[in-house]
Amino acid sequence: MRESGGKTYDPPTEWSMENMEETLMTLVAFSKDGDLKKALYQFIEQFKFYEQKGVVTMSSVIAHIEKRGRREAEKQFLAEKKSWSQEKKDLTQESGEMLFTLVILAQKTMIELGCSAQNACTQLGYSASICQKVLPFLN
Structure with missing residues (x-):
């Protein structure tokens, strides 16, 4: 955009541009913008070889x-x-494997101490949430 007599001038976007590649190369050189550099390569890749577009x-x-x-x-x-x-x-598979291990430990504790499932969980120091997950497999 240029200013002209206090008014702003917007050139039509439909105007064809010659030397588009050179224009983009100049913009890249002055701006040192990586995205603009990608745009240049995309232009060369897509537009230069496909004039029929x-x-x-x-x-x-x-x-x-x-x-x-x-x-x-x-x-x-x-x-x-x-x-x-x-x-x-x-993660789902690992959770299942960990739960399986906790159940086995609780079963061994139940057998070794001859206690209930709840007491085995307490003996092993399981949190309330772990106990809720383990107990259904022990009863």
């Missing part, structure tokens, strides 16, 4: 970059979601 405008370049960014964000989210699912599955 129509007139190249700054608006079309920005729209393309935003679309690509959304796709990359979606891919990253799906990868993280898959990772979270696996972590949840692993």
